[in-house]
Amino acid sequence: MLRVEEVQSVEFSSALISKFDEIVSRYPEGRSKSALLPILHEVQAVYGWLSSAAMDKVAEYLNIQPIEVYEVATFYTMFFLKPQGKYVLEVCRTGPCCLVGAEKIMDYIGEKLGIKEGEVTADGLFSYRGVECLAACGYAPVLQIGPEYTFYENLTPESVDQLIEGLKNK
Amino acid sequence: MGRKLLLEHINVPGINTFQVYKEKGGYRAVEKALKTMSSDDVVEEVKKSGLRGRGGAGFPTGMKWSFLAKPEGVPRYLVCNADESEPGTFKDRYLMTHIPHALIEGMIIGSYALGANTSYIYVRGEMMPQIRILEKAIAEAKAAGYLGKNILGSGYDLEIYVQPGGGAYICGEETALLESLEGKRGNPRIKPPFPAIAGLYGCPTVVNNVESIAATVPIVNEGGEEYAKIGIGRSTGTKLISASGNINQPGVYEIELGLSVEDFIYSDEYCGGIANGKRLKAVVAGGSSVPILPANLILNLANGDKRLMSYESLSEGGFATGTMLGSGGFVVLDEDQCIVRNTWNFSRFYHHESCGQCSPCREGTGWMEKVLHRIEYGHGKMSDIDLLVDVSKKIEGNTICPLGDAAAWPVASAIRHFRDEFEWHVKEPKLALERNYGLAHYADPLKIAEEV
Structure with missing residues (x-):
């Protein structure tokens, strides 16, 4: 482990x-x-x-x-025991989020970044993973990015595009 | 419109700041308690209010407070459980984000009532923004003389600290939370001793949910008897309900307990009906741990009466036809949702979150997840359905903490009410991968209770 x-x-x-x-x-x-x-x-x-x-x-x-x-x-699942991308996109994958499309969002992020869950992009900028309920079910689908754990709510493929582009240019 | 006790000023600009919160009547309860009431008076008011724990268990808060041991010379602690992790529940995040001082004020009242001079708010680590908000609110309250030494000249001292968790559902269980607060793995403790006798650092401790603590503010302001007039029967006061899933207006709503489930789902004041013109299939009414109910049983009791949003009405009929209010995590599933998939998803959650201490939970949750996965993906056998029931029964009641029960109930209830959908997955594996089972008969009025 x-x-x-x-x-x-x-x-x-x-x-x-x-x-x-x-x-x-x-x-x-x-x-x-x-x-x-x-x-x-x-x-x-x-x-x-x-x-x-x-x-x-x-x-x-x-x-x-x-x-x-x-x-x-x-x-505790929040602690990383190996290096991650600079931005770790943690997508909620629990019940209520899945009722409104969280699984599709996660697949989309994987495709867009060209990596599998837990991997890091070649430029070192991104990783992503599914996490369990983030207590934001009313704003689903959601993802968070540490270390300040900023929230991104009501995700769509378009808002994911914007988010990733924005982080690249940061 | 129901009365709002916690969220009355939610839309006031700047209500997250000390100044605006105070202008809107905030910290009156602290003044009243510290200047005019003894700590026992406060406990008595909370007892009279009939307030029941809002985190899920529904245990009377005043009674919990009165159990606290008070040996001489031993510190006592109030610990706020803000580890909100129950799937479907997001009310505490909402309250802490928008009205953090409601929690801080409640913490001062609760700490005073219990005689605690140091109190902790244990917030799940992912809520880092809320941790910052609470830290700011504490600093503001302290600067205004509502925290620290000799608060309002009463001679009472109190410090409140915010503790981040690390991303573990199990830490919402009070003894696991205390272990975590002591810097250890979140393995629940064997009870007894209960935290009221030996909690944090082995000292007498009360652990209360965010909403329970915040609710003590209106209770002190208006008096326990006034608070108890709101609601129905032993479900007194207002409750925050987190509404999510396939509804038009997901969000957090404060309701007077006793509202009908039908009004809650369909009225524009609350959920605003099912999204996209679909029909209601099922509801998980109190967070993922409580039994799922089909549309007919969530809207009406087995005898045809309307089911209400209250502790008693939601559990009417036991697990045969009822469920629980739990933490108020109200998850709505429309006719396009697959019960098998949803149950598998929840099972994976419990398997992931099991701390691993007790074999029935550690192994059983994994088995249930695997069996549900194979049914969902077209490799199930008819005997798997009873196997799931069998495994769930062997977890339930056989573990140190309630996570085992919480993992068992969603599976058992899904099979109890939606067995035909599970059977269809086994009989029509290819079809089940292409489309969902649909609404079937779940929305039909009940014919006779025995058929359920």
């Missing part, structure tokens, strides 16, 4: 470390492990994914065992 590519070493910036410190201050004394999920989100927002080197560094910071970080990173 845990398949990570080797990254030699990671040094967190002082800005990132002070963000970690602020997060840890939200919990009672001795409960800093609670900061693990928010910290992993911060790390992924900077690096795009979680390398084992980065996870080891997080373990070191929180003074916990590396395995405690790995077991969390592998449990």
Whole structure:
């Protein structure tokens, strides 16, 4: 399950470390492990994914065992354990979205980008994958793009075209 | 028009800011509670209101609060469950996006009632924009003296923090949520002990849904008895319903409990009828976990009376002819939808989201997904249908948390009410790949209840 590519070493910036410190201050004394999920989100927002080197560094910071970080990173679907495209299009594929055409939208994105689910385009810009219910069923079909998880609603092939072109030119 | 208690000011420009929210009467409930009521008074009002948990279980909120253990010298916690992940449900996202201060105000009231000095809002990680909105709302409330030390000179201290999840449906289960908040995998805990005794960090904890917490604001403002006058029977107050699927006006609606299902689906004030002039085939009334009902049974009870949007009416008839209000995720399927495909889709969801702790759920959800997949794609056998029922029965009730039940019920109910459609897929595999079964007899008036 845990398949990570080797990254030699990671040094967190002082800005990132002070963000970690602020997060840890939200919990009672001795409960800093609670900061693990928010910290992993911060790390992924900077690096795009979680390398084992980065996870080891997080373990070191929180003074916990590396395995405690790995077991969390592998449990939660938002964490990427291998590099992704710069923009990961995450399309909701659960019931209500499928009632109004989510499967067709996902096929369309695959065709348009010329990749399969989970792959990265040659220019490194895009990946896509199906994800489970994003709690936006009234605006279906929907997709989100991290790390800020911006939402794109009521998708059509035309709006997908616009979105992808817009991101290419960004 | 039904009364709006939560969404009354939803269309006011700037209602997401502290200033406008306050101008519209916001934070009156905090003033009233902290200045004129004891914490026990607040619990008593919530009890009187009859408010039931809006996250799905429907357990009386006031009673849940009164169970909280209060040992000396041990901190207590209020944790808001904003992990909204139940397919079909998106009301909490809506509320947090547009009126974040309704949740913050409710958090202050709830924390005060429970004697908590630190409270957490656990928001699903994908709702990063909502996390930012809540963080901003907390900062605004704090700057105005409604959070922090000695709030409004009452001597009461409170800090609220927002915690992101990591994309796991199971963390909507309260003990899995607490595990996750402690920085661990979201594996549900064995109960007892219940969180009221040993929750977050082993301390007494109450976990409430976003909407339940926000509902305490009008309850404190108007009094529990006034709140209880709205609604019907033991379904008091208003409820946010997330409406999606093949309807003209999908969205979030606040209804007075007791509205008829027919009015909810067909009136222009709510769903506005079935989209594209199609006919209604089925409804999943309370989020993907609750039993699916065909058109005839969702609109009417087995005795022919109209079915209402209330805890009691939706569950009338048990699972033979009824369903549940659940989280209010109202998913409408029109005549072109395939029940087998929809059931397979939901099964895949539960298989994907099973935490893997209990074998019946970990293995059973995978088996159900595979069997449904082969029926949908033309490789099913007639015996597969009973096999599905058999597997669902072996999951139901045999797991630590309710995810097992939630995975079993949609499959069992789909076969209970739409068995002919499953059989048609097995008998006509080629045809089933080309077209859908259609409406069949599901919309016909019920002849006699026994036939159902």
